[in-house]
Amino acid sequence: MGLTLYNTLTRKMEEFKPIEKGRVKLYSCGPTVYEYPHIGNFRSFVFIDLLKRYLLFLGYDVHHVTNLTDVDDKIIARCNTEKVSLKKLTDIYKSAFFEDMEILSIIPADVYPAATDHISDMQELVRILIEKGHAYVTSDGSVFFDISSFKDYGILSKVDLTGSIRTERVLSDEYDKENVHDFALWKGWKEEDGDIWWDSPWGKGRPGWHIECSTMSMKYLGEHFDIHCGGVDLIFPHHENEIAQSVCATGKPFVNMWVHCEHLLVDGTKMSKSLGNYYILQDLLEKGYDPTSIRYLLLTTHYRQKLNLTEEGLRASAGAVERLQDIRLRLEALAGDLVKKHSKTYKEVEDQFINSLNRDLNISEGLAVIFDWIRELNRQIENDNIDRHKAAEAISLLKRFDTVLAVIFKGEIILSDNDRQLIREREEARLKKDWKRADEIRDYFQKISIKLEDTPNGTVVKKV
RNA sequence: GGCGUCGUACCCAAGUGGACUAAGGGAGCGGUCUGCAAAACCGCGAUUCGUCGGUUCGAAUCCGACCGACGCCUCCA
Incomplete structure (x- = not known):
């Protein structure tokens, strides 16, 4: 028995079998780059790193794609309040994300597609969904996915939307949808969006959130790939909607295994x-x-x-x-x-x-x-x-x-020639039982955050 | 209300019905080694797995009830 993983789609443990022998196509949901990622985000990213590193350990050729969400409501809101351009704001947090990932020894994905670089790809997917009767355009120039057109809607989250109650928030939604649970593929431009908009066949506007992951995962990994992962909170609605969009557009199965990581709590x-x-x-x-x-x-x-x-x-x-x-x-x-x-x-x-x-x-x-x-x-x-x-x-x-x-072979200590000479001197002092000189040298290293430990096999040098 | 998760020692945490008189890590205590220090090693530490019942020859593991903590249910990893 090889690697088994818990598949959210089937709610069962399943043996992992790649679509293509020896190769794994892996997609993970990345950050929304409007603030510094928090430690909970990194719980997910470290989990994805563990999964990926273990697949590599087993000898798989792993092809890994992670998206960068660089346009959405919160980003636009921050651009407005801070009076900065979308690009300037998201560039800051993109590089912060990459820096932190490196600090935590997380292997980078092979591709980090950003939403704003794939506007026309997303529009094409939306166009197909409209053409196939899975989406409709509203009077404000938005496009919504019609969840009633997809019989398997709810397959991942096991949510039955026919019995759900309209919440206040949904009722106050300004967009003009036919069904409260229909979700936006394309959002028509509104006053508060300012100069953040792209041209589209439905008027100016911007993409919805879910569509970017369907578009970019399929673009870089193919229409049917092995593993899609992320935090548990993405199961609904994000991943549910990705399935709906992708399956309806291609008519093919989308992802074999959905693997989700639990949340992190702080102080309980x-x-x-x-x-x-x-x-x-x-x-x-x-x-x-x-x-x-x-x-x-x-x-x-x-x-x-x-x-x-x-x-x-x-x-x-x-x-x-x-x-x-x-x-x-x-x-x-x-x-x-x-x-x-x-x-x-x-x-x-x-x-x-x-x-x-x-x-x-x-x-x-x-x-x-x-x-x-x-x-x-x-x-x-x-x-x-x-x-x-x-x-x-x-x-x-x-x-x-x-x-x-990735925690053992870390923190190489680079010693200067002078330091190496001092360590030799201390060894000699110890042989001559000159404890005073030996301790002096050890204190010196202590001050530069290096710990010397004496063992039968010689002195071991450690970082404090 | 719907879907779902969890409760194991001072703390973290694994446990695949039977070799569990329950891994591993941290902290603690006692000892060995050592110029000192550190590391390392040895030993101690849950008669018990939230509570109460049930199934079974056998339960931390399955079932039920209850208690407690928590997540998702329109854009949050």
Whole structure:
């Protein structure tokens, strides 16, 4: 049995079988670039990264597309209040997004299509939907999708819209739709949109939100692809609407597996600005937590489980990360510059890891496998029971695990020649039992945030 | 109201009806090693899985009720 994942579409665990052998076409919903992404957004992005890294670990050729929503109601509102152009505003938050993604060691998608670069593609899809009788134009120049024209509407979210009640918000909606649940494919221009509009066959206006993901996913991955993922809140209406648009336009199945990530809570409740528990990545970095600990914390809770972010949790993660990184340093001290290719020595450990991750990305169990192995390695090192060849083989497996985790081989320390000389001097001082000089040198390194640890195999250098 | 999730030690967290007298991490306590420090190793730590019932030879796992926390139900990861 290979990788199984929980498919929201069927509400069942399913074995993953790619449409094209050895290749995975993956789409994930990206950010709306009107403010700094918050830590909850990164829970999703780290989950998607885990899924992608594990697919790569299994040897798949992964083709990954993530959209950038750079036009929508909130963006336009901010452009108005801050008197900046759409491009200027979204450029700021696009680069902020990419910076944070890099800080958290998230592998970039192959393509990051932006909505505003695909206006004509979206219009073409809307045109097809009108032509096939799935959409209609209203008097204000908007185009709506007619959900009654798609018999499978509700297939993903299991929402039955015939029994829903009109909410106040819907009743006050200014757009002129035939059915309250019909959603906008194209929004006709309104006064408050200012100069943010594009020409279309239906008059000037701008695209609806859902249409961009249908358009861009199909453009870059084909009309039928393997996995579509995002946060649970996107199941309805966003992903439901994507299915409706795509299936009605092409007449083909759209996505095989829908995989959704649960939300992140902060201090036990939903993050919100008014409660003061709203964090962006920078807030946590400023509190002194390092990116690796943050990534580790976001990674270690199963993706379908709510994750509660606390400062205590961040501290605990730092400890766990240190344990993972320490075994690497110990092994490297033993192996020296000996490098071994991937071998069968620790095959059982790797198989256990794969067994865990194959079961719906059970990372907690996978980490338990790694930690058990680390204790065994440490024991062997204590008992002088491991040679440099085995140590080098262990490093090779540790590196392989870290292609999935991306928390172990981090923070290389670059020492100056002078520093290296000082470390040698300290070794000599220690041999001569000159503890005063040895401690002086250690204090010096402490001041430049480097910790020296003495081991039987020599001095190990760590970041504080 | 509809759809859905969760409740496991001080904290985080896995658990695929039977090897569970319940992984793993963090914190704690005791010990070993060590010039000191750190790391590492060894040991201790849930007679119990929200509560109460039921099914079963057997339940953390299945079923029911209740208690509690939470998500979605028009643009939010």
